[in-house]
Amino acid sequence: MRRSPIAAVAAAAAALLAGCAPDAPTAAITPPESPAHAVLAAGTWIDGTFNSAYGARFYRVYVPSTYTGTARPLMVMLHGCMQDGYDFAAGTRMNDLAEARNFLVLYPEQGTLYNGSDCWNWFSTSHQARGSGEPAVIAGMIDWVKANYAVDGTRVGVAGFSAGASMASVMACAYPDRVRKTAEVAGTMYKAATTTVGGTNAMLYGSSYSPNGRGTDCANAMVAGGRRIIPTLVIHGSSDLTVNPVNAAQTAEQWTQALDIASDGADNGNVDYVADATVNGTTCRSYTRTDYRNSATGATVVRRYSISGLGHRWPGGSSAGSYTDACAPDASQIIVDFFGF
Numbered sequence: 001m002r003r004s005p006i007a008a009v010a011a012a013a014a015a016l017l018a019g020c021a022p023d024a025p026t027a028a029i030t031p032p033e034s035p036a037h038a039v040l041a042a043g044t045w046i047d048g049t050f051n052s053a054y055g056a057r058f059y060r061v062y063v064p065s066t067y068t069g070t071a072r073p074l075m076v077m078l079h080g081c082m083q084d085g086y087d088f089a090a091g092t093r094m095n096d097l098a099e100a101r102n103f104l105v106l107y108p109e110q111g112t113l114y115n116g117s118d119c120w121n122w123f124s125t126s127h128q129a130r131g132s133g134e135p136a137v138i139a140g141m142i143d144w145v146k147a148n149y150a151v152d153g154t155r156v157g158v159a160g161f162s163a164g165a166s167m168a169s170v171m172a173c174a175y176p177d178r179v180r181k182t183a184e185v186a187g188t189m190y191k192a193a194t195t196t197v198g199g200t201n202a203m204l205y206g207s208s209y210s211p212n213g214r215g216t217d218c219a220n221a222m223v224a225g226g227r228r229i230i231p232t233l234v235i236h237g238s239s240d241l242t243v244n245p246v247n248a249a250q251t252a253e254q255w256t257q258a259l260d261i262a263s264d265g266a267d268n269g270n271v272d273y274v275a276d277a278t279v280n281g282t283t284c285r286s287y288t289r290t291d292y293r294n295s296a297t298g299a300t301v302v303r304r305y306s307i308s309g310l311g312h313r314w315p316g317g318s319s320a321g322s323y324t325d326a327c328a329p330d331a332s333q334i335i336v337d338f339f340g341f
Helices: 006-015 085-092 094-101 133-148 163-174 196-205 211-225 246-264 333-341
Strands: 046-050 055-063 072-078 104-108 151-161 180-185 232-237 277-283 285-293 300-307
Touching: 055 085, 055 094, 055 196, 072 085, 072 094, 072 133, 072 163, 072 333, 085 094, 085 104, 094 104, 094 333, 104 133, 133 151, 133 163, 151 277, 151 333, 163 180, 163 211, 163 246, 163 277, 180 333, 196 246, 211 246, 211 333, 232 246, 232 333, 246 300
Parallel strands: 072 104, 072 151, 151 180, 180 232, 232 300
Antiparallel strands: 046 055, 055 104, 277 285, 285 300
């Protein structure tokens, strides 16, 4: 009997999120090499395993040939399910932009030991908070790069695709002292789910939680790391059958609420979910860009792109990597420009 498209997508989503395993013991993990290794790293890949009390994960760092030891921005790229750092780098071409703009790129990697489909476990309460699980490991990796290379700590951005986008949202809420800007491509809002089943449902239909409520939760989570404005970019395709586009609307709304509170400590509408500017354009595919501003400063703090006809893909990417669509605005260029790198 043939399954309906919804049933097929549900099964695929459940399979991607399934297979979660607890963190392996870390005693046997080899720590990253010493800072002396970084001196020889310009224009090359550095990779290793990051070990911490919160777990261990593999990482890759791209250091552009233009790096000379002066403080530069850091881009943290969180891959989606069934991807790794090399694949994600090839598909997004972020390293090309790193060469052109002279910034470093960190690619944390999940691994099937921790999730059977290489997904970040954004839907698990063990991986949704500061000082816990995967967010703590990724924050530790950021600190490691900053200790080994000259990084401008005020110019650290996290971007992710799919499960990586959902984890990017967690990172911005849990670690505002590490993350200053975030970009979420085809993901879900902060704490869109707290179980594997809930994660599947959020992907298919949108989160059952209130975006306004999750925005307040995010603002409260920020307190431990120093609450601040985290400018946020949301990008999603209108034909995404893996992560329902309603998630983009929920994510934008969640962030307007979080940043309203972060702007002055009060829930007073300085930032609200009412569009302040809308631009329509075409770059192979048509798109709508919507800006939400802080009324106290006039600055755009949330920007959302809805790309017509785009499926579950990184827009403007290269076929050298997975889950990309060349016929779309270039998400990597948009992200780098939005981050000011």
